[in-house]
Amino acid sequence: xxxxxxxxxxxxxxxxxxxxxxxxxxxxxxxxxxxxxxxxxxxxxxxxxxxxxxxxxxxxxxxxxxxxxxxxxxxxxxxxxxxxxxxxxxxxxxxxxxxxxxxxxxxxxxxxxxxxxxxxxxxxxxxxxxxxxxxxxxxxxxxxxxxxxxxxxxxxxxxx
Amino acid sequence: xxxxxxxxxxxxxxxxxxxxxxxxxxxxxxxxxxxxxxxxxxxxxxxxxxxxxxxxxxxxxxxxxxxxxxxxxxxxxxxxxxxxxxxxxxxxxxxxxxxxxxxxxxxxxxxxxxxxxxxxxxxxxxxxxxxxxxxxxxxxxxxxxxxxxxxxxxxxxxxxxxxxxxxxxxxxxxxxxxxxxxxxxxxxxxxxxxxxxxxxxxxxxxxxxxxxxxxxxxxxxxxxxxxxxxxxxxxxxxxxxxxxxxxxxxxxxxxxxxxxxxxxxxxxxxxxxxxxxxxxxxxxxxxxx
Numbered sequence: 001x002x003x004x005x006x007x008x009x010x011x012x013x014x015x016x017x018x019x020x021x022x023x024x025x026x027x028x029x030x031x032x033x034x035x036x037x038x039x040x041x042x043x044x045x046x047x048x049x050x051x052x053x054x055x056x057x058x059x060x061x062x063x064x065x066x067x068x069x070x071x072x073x074x075x076x077x078x079x080x081x082x083x084x085x086x087x088x089x090x091x092x093x094x095x096x097x098x099x100x101x102x103x104x105x106x107x108x109x110x111x112x113x114x115x116x117x118x119x120x121x122x123x124x125x126x127x128x129x130x131x132x133x134x135x136x137x138x139x140x141x142x143x144x145x146x147x148x149x150x151x152x153x154x155x156x157x158x159x160x
Numbered sequence: 161x162x163x164x165x166x167x168x169x170x171x172x173x174x175x176x177x178x179x180x181x182x183x184x185x186x187x188x189x190x191x192x193x194x195x196x197x198x199x200x201x202x203x204x205x206x207x208x209x210x211x212x213x214x215x216x217x218x219x220x221x222x223x224x225x226x227x228x229x230x231x232x233x234x235x236x237x238x239x240x241x242x243x244x245x246x247x248x249x250x251x252x253x254x255x256x257x258x259x260x261x262x263x264x265x266x267x268x269x270x271x272x273x274x275x276x277x278x279x280x281x282x283x284x285x286x287x288x289x290x291x292x293x294x295x296x297x298x299x300x301x302x303x304x305x306x307x308x309x310x311x312x313x314x315x316x317x318x319x320x321x322x323x324x325x326x327x328x329x330x331x332x333x334x335x336x337x338x339x340x341x342x343x344x345x346x347x348x349x350x351x352x353x354x355x356x357x358x359x360x361x362x363x364x365x366x367x368x369x370x371x372x373x374x375x376x377x378x379x380x381x382x383x384x385x386x387x388x389x390x391x392x393x394x395x396x397x398x399x400x401x402x403x404x405x406x407x408x409x410x411x412x413x414x415x416x417x418x419x420x421x422x423x424x425x426x427x428x429x430x431x432x433x434x435x436x437x438x439x440x441x442x443x444x445x446x447x448x449x
Contacts, residue, residue: 051360059405063195063435074439102230102263110265111183111192113323115356116368 293392
């Protein structure tokens with residue numbers, strides 16, 4: 001019975017894992033103009049507004065980027081936790097939300113008021129980037145150190 | 161009539177199960193496209209309060225709006241009409257396509273619109289006014305004849321300025337079943353959300369869930385008799401309420417500005433967004449989305 005439960009857990013975690021898009025590569029042509037990239041977030045001094053950004057994120061972005069913002073391989077959507085996304089300027093993120101990338105299925109969200117788009121940028125900043133997997137280690141139930149994101153795979157191997 | 165309008169409003173509400181931030185306009189199109197793979201189901205009614213010699217009517221219609229790509233939206237309409245003291249008729253269907261010309265946002269964002277209409281003269285949904293406008297006087301037995309083939313094109317120009325959206329639509333339509341020449345129409349609209357910022361808490365009645373605006377639309381005659389005279393023109397305030405993450409309710413009490421228009425035109429619309437519809441269908445068909 002325990003083995004069945006662990007197998008079920010492994011399968012569901014594996015499905016969740018495959019839903020992510022850690023191999024996301026940015027479209028080299030999708031670049032914000034310098035002027036847009038250098039814009040500063042007018043809400044930067046009000047981090048509490050990120051909560052509203054989260055609400056907007058759930059309403060508009062989760063479908064493609066997932067609740068944790070990790071993206072989906074099936075939709076080729078960005079893992080927003082990745083350093084290549086988090087290292088972008090606020091202005092760049094704002095520009096990308098505003099214009100979308102029609103070629104790759106990302107719609108424009110210019111229908112949201114400007115300040116709401118800045119709120120979404122604030123929220124994206126709270127999706128902390130994960131350092132390289134090898135450097136993030138956590139303990140499984142036996143105290144073995146495993147990489148955080150793929151801990152379920154290791155657990156399955158250990159159990160299997 | 162008031163009872164019928166109230167009934168159609170509550171019918172629209174009953175259809176609600178669940179918000180997409182929809183444009184509050186009923187007639188004016190903006191450059192906002194449906195998100196790719198999403199399907200919007202919309203139930204709307206156009207309710208006309210009559211002048212003397214006219215009958216009140218309710219013209220319900222259903223829209224199926226699908227985001228084919230981030231720049232191309234396609235819609236199917238099914239429409240009918242019920243006139244008080246007369247009859248209820250199915251007036252036809254329409255298939256419209258909108259294509260956003262530029263991939264990026266600009267000061268003015270042009271969208272091309274092409275629609276095929278298979279409707280008869282009894283149609284009163286008045287999603288656009290072209291030529292002189294709908295015949296609001298003749299009975300359904302006269303109007304409910306064979307459906308005509310009509311092609312309609314629009315140039316949609318839409319801009320965002322601060323939180324305001326300003327949109328202008330220029331329409332031309334050619335009825336291939338009648339020799340009416342090419343008919344023209346227009347629609348202008350401005351709208352804005354009630355709040356620029358989103359509040360942190362989940363709420364149905366937060367200001368950011370509401371958008372208000374106004375639109376003006378009407379006919380401009382045809383190549384046979386061009387001009388705004390002798391055509392229906394309306395001014396209509398609009399209000400949209402994002403009820404939940406998937407549904408939006410819209411209301412517009414319009415006022416007819418010319419004798420050819422209904423003195424009051426009340427519209428209700430309820431939109432429910434089915435997210436990831438295209439992906440689900442692809443999965444059902446065993447295809448990779």
